[in-house]
Amino acid sequence: QNVGWVRRGEEVCYYQNHIKRRGGYYYTATFTVEFPHDQDTVYLAYCFPYTYSDLQRYLYALEKDPKRRNRFRRRPLCQTLAGNNCDLLTITSFACDSQALKARKGVVVTARVHPGESNSSYMMKGVIDYLTGPSLDAKILRDNFVFKIVPMLNPDGVIVGNYRCSLAGVDLNRNWDNPSRKLNPTIYYTKNMIRRFMEDREVILFTDFHGHSRKMNVFMYGCENRRKLSMRLRERIFPRILWKNSSIFSYADCSFNVGRGKESTGRVVGWKELGLQNSY
Secondary structure, three states: OOOOOOOOOEEEEEEEEEEEEOOEEEEEEEEEOOOOOOOOOOOOOOOOOOOHHHHHHHHHHHHHOOOHHHHEEEEEEEEOOOOOEEEEEEEOOOOOOHHHHHHOEEEEEEEOOOOOOOHHHHHHHHHHHHHOOOOHHHHHHHHHEEEEEEOOOOHHHHHHOOOOOOOOOOOHHHOOOOOOOOOOHHHHHHHHHHHHHHHHOOEEEEEEEOOOOOOOOEOOEOOOOOOOHHHOOHHHHHHHHHHHHOOOEOHHHOEOOOOOOOOOOHHHHHHHOOOOOOEO
16 A cells, blocks of 8 residues: 555575676576565565656756745756756856856766666755755855756666666766767766866866665765876865765775776766866
């Protein structure tokens, strides 16, 4: 009777099987679920869902809120392969003169490039709730920064139920270096948006929200400048501040290595190509 999503399952096991694929083997997930009621309707999900429709209802409710709607602007960044809108939010204090607005530094936050990582959407909802909220700290942030937010980078993948890929069957987080306007429009237009944003003001932070399939806690993956020892630790300052100020953030789980195959991810392209020191 409309119980909602709950955690269920016993004898959960995830292991490497013997089916070969390029570069290794496939994995198998097994679990046991008991259904206590006859003629019941049950849906199974890898994790708590957050759908494209959930996002649209949420943004619509924000636009109808008499106070919050004055603290952000919403527009389509682009359309996806399937013709769905990829939303872009701008959050700041709009009631000011143009010079004050121009002097503010910029922050870019994106999420849900991997459809199966729905926890990133719940984190993004928390960020938007806070930044458009009534607290004094939120007002201070709006008065001093301009936030550009893309809450769902892969709407098509979310809609069709993919775990990692887009409608074209590609991992969008491996296409930031040279995104196709036709095949990877959300990455193409997000990257262009960041470039234009950087022309208008200093952008001090870019962070792309993900969810890890195995690791616990809240943590960040960043980059590391190995060529200049004097700048080597600068990329670690922001995560360190988060750790000092949040009991749920784990600095020990953070990583600043740029491993093989990560060169075309959002954080590395933002750091190396766009020149954003704080890119996570």
